[in-house]
Structure formats: structure tokens, C-alpha cells
Amino acid sequence: MDRREIENLIARVALKDRAAFDVLYDQVSAKLFGVCLRVLSKRAAAEDAMQDTFVKIWNNADRYQANGLSPMTWLITIARNTSIDRLRARKSGHQDIDTPGLELSAPGPSPEQAAVAGSEAKRLIGCLDGLEPDRASAVRGAYLDGQSYADLAERFNVPLNTMRTWLRRGLLALRECMSQ
């Protein structure tokens, strides 16, 4: 998918252009549905999450420009966070995940900064593979399965604080690897 085309569509959706929303749906719904299905596994839940995702896109497209994300990342992040909110909704005391561009956020990065962030992002997979397997697996578990510290600590059979320290080291190593 062409970045500029998606960006242009989001800009038109921000102006409440339904025809553009229609085209945007046709262009990106399969990818976003794939993400919802990956997180939620169950089809019915993924369908609901998809619907919510597009309602959020329609209602918040005017905030896209300010958040400094590439258009597909913004859309995928909304789909992922919406799905994880659904996954966690059954648990008590759950707080929804914020998505930049759906929450108030400080003015976003300049295009140059965003470009740097984009080129660093490309290195994530390679850098993740360079981490200790458990740490990489914890990052994936948090992002794709919505696992909390408590879930991860249970899964790896370590105390909560140890889990946090682990992940902290893992993420900082990741940061360093990606910025090289």
C-alpha cells in the first residue's frame, strides 16, 4: 500500500469524506482484520474489534496529522489497541490502552524526526532476534497477546519485579540496537 495514498485518504476522512472512508476501508480492512484476528483469535470478537477500529478512525482522523506516526502504523496501532482492550476487558480493573492520535498528545515530531523513527523501526525484527529468546518472546507477548507484567511473570515463572527488570533490560538493548 502506498503511504501517500493512505495519508491522503486519512486527510480526506478527517474532512468527513465518506467516499474516501469507503476507499480506505477497502484498502486497509484486510490488514487490520488480520491484526484483530491475531490478537483475539475468535472471529466474532475480531469482527467487533474491527468495527470499533473503523469507528475510531472515522471519528479521529482529524488528529492523525499531529501524532507523527506513519499512516499504516497509526491504523494498525488503533486495531491492535482496540483488540487488546477487548481481550483484557473481562479482567477487573482494566484500563484501556491509549493510542497516540486518539488521546491528547504533545505536538508530534517533525517529518525528519518521524523519518528517523521509521528507519529505526525497520530494524526492530532483526534487533529482537538478537535479544535473549525469552525477552524477545516477552515483548511479542505484550504487544501481540496483550500480556501484562503479571501474565508474563506467571508465564516465565519469575517474580513480578524480576519480570519488569528483564523487560526493561530487553527494551533498552533493543533501543540501542535499533539506533545503531
Added chain:
Amino acid sequence: MTDPQDTPPEDDSFLAAEFALGLAEGEDLANARFKLAHDRQFALKVAAWQESFARLTDDIAPVKPPRKIKKKLFKDLFPKQQVPLLERLWVWKGISFAAIGLLAYLAIPMLRPAPPEVPVPVLAAQLKGQSGPLELLAIVEAGGTEVGLRRIAGTAPEGRVLELWAILPEQAPLSLGVLPQTEVMRIALPAVLAGKLGQVTLAITDEPVGGAPDGSPTGEIRAVGALEEI
């Protein structure tokens, strides 16, 4: 308690990552939300992590969602009764005109009582409502300056008049005037439609007596049909 001002940069980066992953809880989450709203550097870090983590979805294969999701989404977001006429053009395009040839054949004598010596392309439309009884047949010669209409069924609701509109793709409806209550009508076409008749959709709305007050349709769509060459 972490003081946002004193947080070392690496802590900031970790908090941004935790926040992006959805791992931040309690005080950390509150702190992250505050910083996201006020601290540009922090917002940038969160965006950078989001950009990175989104790569984890790169190998997730697209799955075509069932059509019903799109239908339901559009129905929920754009309930029909609240949609202004102008924005409903996409609905209109979907109306079928299977019967048009036959009806147009019957209507040709309205415009041309005698067989023409040189055949001129003719466009026609069958205007029907989705629910109501109103039905008209419209016919116009290519290059013509007026459209002939024959009422098949239905009248204006009590205390209202019927107004005819011409709609070109992506443009606001153009009023062609209030329809007389006769069975056969001839309505002049404005010059802006010249050469574009094949793209015109005709629609009839009910309006207050005297027609739509500000030149845009205000009432229900009573009948609609696209002009097609026959």
C-alpha cells in the same frame, strides 16, 4: 513517586516503551499520560516505539473481512434519516433500471409524435421511490434542452410540492423546478447540463409549497433514476 522533571532519559525511553506496549500500570500509566500530553520529546519516544512495535504485525497476513462488517459499520456510522440528501448520491447509483428500455419505448411518442427522419440518441430514466408509490418516466434527446416527464403513479404528499433535481457526480443537486400536477410535463434543462446528460441522475423530493427555500433539497427523496441512453 517519580518526578517527571527528574526522570533520566533512559527511564523515559523505558516508560515510553512500556506505555506503547500497554504494560504501564497505576502511577506509571498516569505519569506516561501526563508526559504524553505535555512533553514533546516523550510523545516522540512513544511514537518511535509504536512505529517499531507495529513491525511485529508485518508478517500477519491480511484476511478479507466478511462483507457484513462493512455494511453494519456504514449503517451505524451513517444512519439514513440523518444523512443529508447531498451525501446520499452513492445510494442512488445502485438503483437498477431493468425496465427502462420498455418504458422508454412507450414514452418516446411524448417527445416525438412522428417518427424522426434522422435518429437522435435518446436518454431516459425511470424515477421510482424506494418505498413510496411515486413513479415517473423521464426522457430527453441527446443535446435536448428540455426533459419530458410522464407520471406513472403517485402524487405529492398533502400540503407539499414535488421538486425535480438534476445531480451530476460529486456535485450538489441542481433544481430543475417544481413539477406541475399534470400527467405529462416538460421541464427546461439549464445549459450547464449540456453534453453531460449521460451522467445525470434525476431525483424528486417533496418540498414546501413554492419549492426548496434555499436552492438545496430539504425533503424526502420520493423518486430517483439515472438517465441512460436507450
